[in-house]
Amino acid sequence: MRIGWAFTGAGHLLKESVDEFVKLAKDNSVTVFMSNASIEVLKMYGLYETVVKYTGGRYKELATDENQKFSFPITGRLSLGKYDVLVVSPATANTVAKIVYGISDTIVTNAVAQAGKGKVPTIIVPVDITPGDIDTVLPSKLELSKCKKCDPCTAALACPHDAFIPYKEISLLNCVGCGQCKVACQYDAISEGKVIQMHMRDIDIKNTKKLKDIDEIDVVKHPSEIIPFIENNIQK
Ligand SMILES: Cc1cc2nc3c(=O)[nH]c(=O)nc-3n(C[C@H](O)[C@H](O)[C@H](O)COP(=O)(O)O)c2cc1C
Known part of the structure; x- marks a missing residue:
């Protein structure tokens, strides 16, 4: 077809x-x-x-x-x-x-x-x-509550696209969802596929x-x- x-x-x-x-x-x-x-x-x-x-x-x-x-x-x-x-x-x-x-x-x-x-x-x-409200999935996200502000930030160092802004956020316009930041962060501060409710x-x-x-x-x-x-x- x-x-x-x-x-x-x-x-x-x-x-x-x-x-x-x-x-x-x-x-x-x-x-x-x-x-x-x-x-x-x-x-x-x-x-x-x-x-x-x-x-x-x-x-x-x-x-x-x-x-x-x-x-x-x-x-x-x-x-x-x-x-x-x-x-x-x-x-x-x-x-x-x-x-x-x-x-x-x-x-x-x-x-x-x-x-x-x-x-x-x-x-x-x-x-x-x-x-009503639906469950939907977010792209990669830095969970600030889990971030230990390591110096240097291993997640930022691992990002090949300059998308990771240490201790702050992931710049989504640069992110390609490769997940390397998540692998690199020993404190599991990056969520992938987090489910949130949307109205x-x-x-x-x-x-x-x-x-x-x-x-x-x-x-x-x-x-x-x-x-x-x-x-x-x-x-x-
Ligand atoms: C991570 C992300 C997820 C989005 N998810 C939705 C969505 O589920 N539904 C929606 O209507 N807009 C969503 N948007 C907003 C649209 O991308 C935005 O309204 C865009 O202008 C739509 O353009 P298009 O209709 O030409 O593709 C999302 C934006 C981002 C950054």
Whole structure:
């Protein structure tokens, strides 16, 4: 199959999305669309390289806001119906809001708009779907309560990307989630995958509901539902 997979800058359901992406990319031509925020967030969670590994070659490109500039020429393929399906997983509140109001000013929102014009079925996994509080996972974090302010800081010395600011924080824009700081810190002051509670805003839940009314878009709750949905509903 020829598939488009769009990543946005959501940490929630990101690992689960990458796992499903990898399963599909092993046996199909998958073009990856990455919003600017998704590039940063995939790196923070140490998942960027995993995705990039499956790109390269025709219909397996890595399309970004940077390499597709302002008019996103690659999404023309979607408007010409060249793909069997477009997946957006995970979809941030920001991207969902833009889609429901017809805005298409990022590589991902533009891909969705063009898929609609080309009658390419689109499956979206919005992160803001269940009202109330949800559990979500953080990228690497310095737990100040455990930091013993060692001099020198072994975690900072171990970081190959200058992301570790001793006794203060991890600069997430430099972090690639390699985990070397965690290995180096003898006081276990770095957490990876810490679970926190996040409140879902009413406006984001309402926008997710509006997604379901858009032609050609199907909403599923979890990335694990994507492959069964494709198998049951998308014609090859
Ligand atoms: C570590 C991290 C995790 C994030 N997780 C989420 C998330 O789960 N859901 C969300 O809507 N935004 C999340 N964001 C914020 C988005 O990345 C931000 O709104 C971004 O502008 C979205 O752009 P995009 O929709 O074009 O990808 C997160 C940001 C960071 C730094």
